[in-house]
Amino acid sequence: MTDQITPSPPSGAPRPRSDHFVNKEPWDPYVSERLTAEQEKYYMAGQWKLMWWRFRRHRPAVVSAVFLALMYFSTVISEFIAPYDLHTRHSAYIFAPPQRVHFIHEGQFLGPFVYAVKTTRDMETLQRVYTADTARPQQLRFFCLGDSYEFWGLIEGSFHFVCPPEGGHFFWLGTDRLGRDMFSRIVYAARISLTIGIIGIALSFALALILGGLAGYYGGWVDNVVQRITEIIKSFPHLPLWLALSAALPVTWSPLLVYFGITLILALLDWPGLGRAVRSKLLSLREEDYAAAAQMMGAKPGRIIGRHLLPGFMSHLIASATLSIPSMILAETALSFLGLGLRPPITSWGVLLNEATDINVVAVNWWLMLPVIPVILVILAYQFMGDGMRDAADPYG
Incomplete structure (x- = not known):
């Protein structure tokens, strides 16, 4: 058995043309082979499949x-991702700036941690001033128990992806005027x-x-x-x-x-x-x-x-x-x-x-x-x- 098909046209007949065959030998126009599986898959694809193939080539999309x-x-899973509940207030940390996440403390790798926050009062403007206490690194907790919540208002839970350190706080994007975590x-x-x-x-x-x-x-x-x-x-x-x-x-x-x-x-x-x-x-x-x-x-x-x-x-x-x-x-x-x-x-x-x-x-x-x-x-x-x-x-x- 062979994939080649050799027709026997009458003398003087024009060269046959078909969308399902491709010339294999340039010197013999009647020796041809069938479409490959990939070619047949492309030509027989539906509209939605062709759209998907074209869409995949658009990298930004x-x-x-x-x-x-x-x-x-x-x-x-918003309740699981957020470290705090939506309405949790920290009255001692109003307008607290974002905290940076560190990994190395004094040349030692500690994993994700934040420095403790010290609060002072500017006596001229009466505003709170927050500074990082670089002597007190506090490691973040992952897959931990934290603020309680109602998942989609139906199921009570307290499991979070990330939680603040034990005895500390974690304000990755700072807090607002009521001390609520922006992140x-x-x-x-x-x-x-x-x-x-x-x-x-x-x-x-x-x-x-x-x-x-x-x-x-x-x-x-x-x-x-x-x-x-x-x-x-x-x-x-x-x-x-x-x-x-x-x-x-x-x-x-x-x-x-x-x-x-x-x-x-x-x-x-x-x-x-x-x-x-x-x-x-x-x-x-x-x-x-x-x-x-x-x-x-x-x-x-x-x-x-x-x-x-x-x-x-x-x-x-x-x-x-x-x-x-x-x-x-x-x-x-x-x-x-x-x-x-x-x-x-x-x-x-x-x-x-x-x-x-x-x-x-x-x-x-x-x-x-x-x-x-x-x-x-x-x-x-x-x-x-x-x-x-x-x-x-x-x-x-």
Whole structure:
């Protein structure tokens, strides 16, 4: 048996051409071999698999996707990662500066440790002055018992990844005006800031598919009504509209209702962009032969849109939705920073930054601005990942 196939064409017949054979000998055009397993795997791959292969070649997008996956995983175990509870106060360490983590003390390796903190009072400014006592190294504890908490408000526990030293404190990113650990609060705030973008884009995505799908498939007066609504929404400046709607939320609402109210506001103002993309695609695809055949066979409009039209460009919509998540995170951060978004006891990155609105406080206690770092990193990661997904979904890329 051999993989070679030698046909016997009639005299004067043109050279056969086939996409499934490749010339092996340049002097004999009829000696050929079949596609290799790798070639066949590539040519027979589906749309989603081709997208995954193209996405893997985009290094910044892959690194960003891994970073975002770790960030979202941290929101699941925030209580375990944070060394202190969200509301634990240390009244003796108000506005304490960040503590450096050391490994070597006087030439001896001790592992991760911090120096004890000495507190004095500046009699001229009456401010507390914190200095490190380099003669008292205190080793950090890992996988230990510390502050008690309720895991997701359901299960009581006290197991932490890192705990302060015995008889000491560990303020990696300093403390705020009430003596609360900034690192623990940033970890807890990530759960709110990251999930509000996901939930908001899910609602916005659903509205865009429904309204944009109806406008693109039916056209006529339905299309006119939907387009006028989108034009009205997009004609307003987003920030003043966010402020107006957020200020309209009743002050008597519970923090949970405020959270869902802000999410709904962001979703209602973000769907027009995705809705127009859905409409433009459906206007072109509804005239295709397979859509007309499905309609002639008695398929209902909902089935034609959901089973035949939307899957053809769903990859592009997912890429567009990914690029819209950062805008929602920034919107929530901006509203909470201005005091019109989420309010304590709910803690988000914007709520933390709200405490840094006084320039005098920031000039002295610069670590209050540290919550802006995860905001910047997450936004950049979403941008890089969205660019990679958009390039992977482009069939002409």
